[in-house]
Amino acid sequence: AQSVTQLDSQVPVFEEAPVELRCNYSSSVSVYLFWYVQYPNQGLQLLLKYLSGSTLVESINGFEAEFNKSQTSFHLRKPSVHISDTAEYFCAVSVLNTGFQKLVFGTGTRLLVSP
Amino acid sequence: EAGVAQSPRYKIIEKRQSVAFWCNPISGHATLYWYQQILGQGPKLLIQFQNNGVVDDSQLPKDRFSAERLKGVDSTLKIQPAKLEDSAVYLCASSLDPRSGQPQHFGDGTRLSIL
Numbered sequence: 001a002q003s004v005t006q007l008d009s010q011v012p013v014f015e016e017a018p019v020e021l022r023c024n025y026s027s028s029v030s031v032y033l034f035w036y037v038q039y040p041n042q043g044l045q046l047l048l049k050y051l052s053g054s055t056l057v058e059s060i061n062g063f064e065a066e067f068n069k070s071q072t073s074f075h076l077r078k079p080s081v082h083i084s085d086t087a088e089y090f091c092a093v094s095v096l097n098t099g100f101q102k103l104v105f106g107t108g109t110r111l112l113v114s115p
Numbered sequence: 116e117a118g119v120a121q122s123p124r125y126k127i128i129e130k131r132q133s134v135a136f137w138c139n140p141i142s143g144h145a146t147l148y149w150y151q152q153i154l155g156q157g158p159k160l161l162i163q164f165q166n167n168g169v170v171d172d173s174q175l176p177k178d179r180f181s182a183e184r185l186k187g188v189d190s191t192l193k194i195q196p197a198k199l200e201d202s203a204v205y206l207c208a209s210s211l212d213p214r215s216g217q218p219q220h221f222g223d224g225t226r227l228s229i230l
């Protein structure tokens with residue numbers, strides 16, 4: 001069965017510092033990979049996705065993630081964080097389920113950005 | 116485009132009572148999902164619909180949970196009777212074509228508290 005591991009439950013960081021949120025997955029078949037962000041009392045918003053092609057994918061707000069097939073990882077990075085980046089971040093893998101795609105989520109990483 | 120709409124946003128009930136949640140997906144999205152998100156965890160898929168047919172309900176506690184998607188548009192999720200462990204945020208999501216990697220779009224969720 002497919003699974004997603006986010007080892008860090010919480011990552012504190014100072015504003016303008018770089019950050020990396022780790023994500024590892026297990027799957028015996030090809031997958032699609034996603035990062036979602038959740039702000040308090042809101043649903044999940046898509047941050048970026050990897051389907052195929054270039055292993056480095058970027059979002060419009062400065063985040064990037066790199067797909068590493070040999071290490072089965074999809075870590076999320078940002079070179080300089082803002083206070084507004086404080087949120088919960090979920091890594092997810094999409095697997096084929098009876099002909100349809102199914103998302104399996106990690107347990108999430110809370111990013112805490114302080115001044 | 117309008118996002119996924121859910122109601123109510125909050126619900127407080129006593130154990131053994133019944134409750135229902137409503138979801139209106141993004142127009143044209145054939146695939147609809149209901150997730151349960153317990154505090155501190157990632158979302159867990161309860162049921163997935165393709166149009167008005169069920170694709171996956173393997174993790175739905177069918178002795179107390181039920182869901183329907185009449186006419187392949189709106190959906191309702193019901194819990195009867197509720198237990199204390201059902202306290203969670205219930206998220207609805209929809210997707211245009213998940214098999215091609217189209218992402219899921221989430222509503223803001225319904226926060227259910229069981230007393």
